[in-house]
Amino acid sequence: MKLNRFTFFLVLFALPVLSQAQQSDVGKLNAKVKQQQNVFTFSTDKAEVQLEFCTPEMVRIRTSWDRQFEPNEKYMVVNYTWGPLKVDVKSKKGNYTLSTDRLDVRVNGSPFTIEIANKEGDILTTESFANGGAYKNGKAVGARKQLMPDEHFFGFGERMDFTDQLGKEVNLNVGRGKLKPHIIGAYNIMEANYAPVPFFMSTRGYGIFLHNSYATRWDLGNSDNRSYAFEAKDGELDYYFIYGPDFSTILGHYTSLTGKAPLLPRFAHGLHVGTYSGGTWGHTENASTEYVVELARKYKAMGIPIDILHLDSTWRMFGKSGGNGATSYEWRENMKQPERMFEQLYAMNLNMVGLHIRGRYDNGMQTDLLDQARAKGMVYPEETNPGEFVNFFDEKAVDWWWDNAVMKIASIGAKFLKTDEGSAFGREANESKKVGPTSPEAQKLHNIFPIAYAKAPYEKFSKYNNMRGMNHTREGYAGIQRYPFIWAGDWPSEWQYFAPVIKAGINMGLSGVSYWTHNMGGFEHKADPELYIRWVQFGMFSPVAHVFGMDHPGYKEPWNYGEEALANFRKYDLLRYRLIPYIYSSAFQTYKTGVPIMRALVMEHQKDVNTYAVDDQYMFGDNILVAPVTTKEAQTRVVYLPEGEWVEYWTGKTYQGKKHYNIVSPLDQLPIFVKAGAIIPMQEEVQYDNRKPYGDITFDIYPSGTSFFDLFEDDGISEKYKEGGYSITAVASTASAQGTNVKIGAAKGNYQVPERNYILKVHQEKAPASVQMGSSKVATTTAAKFADVSTTGWYYDQEAKVLWVKTRKAANEEANVSIMF
Secondary structure, three states: OOOOHHHHHHHHHOOOOOOOOOOEOOOOEOOOOEEEOOEEEEEEOOOEEEEEEEEOOEEEEEEEOOOOOOOOOOOOOOOOOOOOOOOEEEEEOOEEEEEOOOEEEEEEEOOEEEEEEEOOOOEEEEOOOOOOEEEEEOOEEEEEEEOOOOOOEEEEEOOOOOOOOOOOEEEEOOEOOOOOOOOOOOOOOOOOEOOEEEEEEEOOOEEEEEOOOOOEEEEOOOOOOOEEEEEEOOOOEEEEEEEOOOHHHHHHHHHHHHOOOOOOOHHHHOEEEEEOOOOOOOOHHHOOHHHHHHHHHHHHHOOOOOOEEEEOHHHEOOOOOOHHHOEOOOEOOOOOOHHHHHHHHHHOOOOEEEEEEEOEEOOOOOOOHHHHHHHOOOEOOOOOOOOOEEOOOOHHHHHHHHHHHHHHHHOOOOOEEEEEOHHHOOOOOOOOOOOOOOOHHHHHHOOOHHHHHHHHHHHHHHHHHOOOOOOEEOOOOOOHHHOOOEEOOOOOOOHHHHHHHHHHHHHHHOOOOOOEEOOEOOOOOOOOHHHHHHHHHHHHOOOOEEEOOOOOOOOOOHHHHOHHHHHHHHHHHHHHHHOHHHHHHHHHHHHHHOOOOEEOHHHOOOOOHHHOOOOOOEEEOOOEEEOOOOOOOOOEEEEEEOOOEEEEOOOOOEEEOOEEEEEEOOOOOOOEEEEOOOEEEEEOOOOOOOOOOOOOEEEEEOOOOEEEEEEEEOOOOOOHHHHOOOEEEEEEEEEEOOEEEEEEOOOEEOOOOOOEEEEEEEEOOOOOOEEEEOOEEOOEOOHHHHOOOOOOEEEEEOOOOEEEEEEEEOOOOOEEEEEEO
16 A cells, blocks of 8 residues: 555554653754754754755754754764755644655654655655654664554664564674674674674665764664664764665665775785685794795696785784784794795785784884883773773874884785774773773774774875775774775684675675675684585675685685685686676776675565565676575575576576576586676686786677676776776677677777777577678687687587677777677
């Protein structure tokens, strides 16, 4: 039933009073609304309420019971300035309706409540029921709203428990479980909270971002199935209502508010490898720079592409005060000649090598870094001691940290950091019993400390390296997408954690974070080789591909898990590198729109209730659906294919969408489906990113109707893309009963694309009668001759049912290929 205002109020007034007690509501409107440009202020007998219309689709709603509003902060939200906006105001009998081109916001005066509808008259959200609206309970502040019959909730950051949170209670506060044993404590997926984001999207067509850094609680129809509520432990009730109605549009508005994800360097879309240098905890005497160099050599010798390496915690001397939970920036004694190590690694064409740190200072064997930082006031003060944490909230303290700590390693070759333990600020650390600062101010900063912690090295290294920033971090909050990238944490190498990690990545994408990764094969313990194989397949189809483990002596290095695991690793790593033009173009799409690389099926199918429970499949960019196998010894898995037509990547078999299928899934095959009509750009096989323009480009085409793809290219290193320093090559495919036409447009933009071969790999059931380039016929050739770079022409692979066409064009030229049956 469509709910208009009249029928909706009849339903609401029939509801009983909600059970939750409230200490204070907003009261009754007692004055006329005050308007200052797009900000409307309402005074009640108990509070002040501000409605700021940011865009026609987005409204900021603030409530203050002391009638004072907090200053704007800079860590979660980056945009507080909005242009002029037409808002029509109508009042009647103490009620107001504020209207934009997209929304009608109705303010009821007695009691003060807010209701928002779209221009078609559909109620999106309302507080017009008993006990509905804003409330204050002690220091906690919150709002309660009506739960619609067709409403489901997605988002909330890196949740490992559920994707659809309808009926759940969700608690958000950076950290993880702390109890022993780990199986029910630290590795409790219900308590996992490394990167919470106080934001959701409703299938009703809107999102809510609670702009508050304190711990938050969200009751999503759990205590009463007719309402939902959200509240913060302290601070101001400040939230943004964001209308879509589709999820992609909501994410676009949310990331215009909290910041779009910038591009990582192009090479960062290749393989990242982490290492304990041969000596994890308990084996630190085995760590050596020689191990690191030999590790890189082995990847190269085995033909496994790699671009980035990081040395985890055992590169450094564990200090005198914080042990392994703090950083002295001194090298372990057995890590000899680190400068020489960096030289050797970069000579092997690694693009970046980085080091693991923690956010506390420590005194080492040679220097008293912690004492110096304390003496100069460069630490965040604690209640019982001068403090140990780098004060990342103070620019002077950040500069001192860079100059006196990080430059010790940056000056000899480190190009980025892995910033670990961001949750330890104001909470018991994973590696010690220390809790850091616990003042009320520190509690307010606890959730945004990870953002400040990631921001500092991201920006400092970007300037020092004279290239785009990159930071590898574990914790985050709203806005962390501005300082990529984030990894899922140290989940053990057990089947029970594999599917929850996939869920975490899906939920991160639904929360505005695109550059996300995990430890392929898990982290602790030696992985079952089958689990390792299946996890690697997922890892190579994650936004960032990262392998790292602490199992001594295996360390998740692929050759330590058997020949089958090694072959699987090489196969999927090589495939990922071929797909980098597709992945990199998808990352640029994220930068422009906020839509993530790894997408829940509900993202583009929010009216399809079948997608709501799909938490182990996802879209990888626009055209590829991935369904990892998460059950040991499984030879099949059930896959849900949304509306449309889909092609199984390995077999070429076609499936109709909006149906479930049981798919045969041999151990070496990750179930992958390609959307009919897809155009997927691929580069030639490479072993690393050489920072030069792509060579020959292959367009893998699955003809169906009319479809498009924009190939993004730039220098891959600089931030010129933000100022238009890139080129787009638009590709279009149009299929009909007579054949397929493919148009490769001229490269448009300020980046110079080289002349190159463009290869069409067209999936079709029969050989063509002819192929034309413009008005000229293209000559037939053989598979053997086709492999020659200088050969143009076409041939049909009858067994694979694939037509191959090769043409050559300059950047400013178009190529029009007609394939006729």
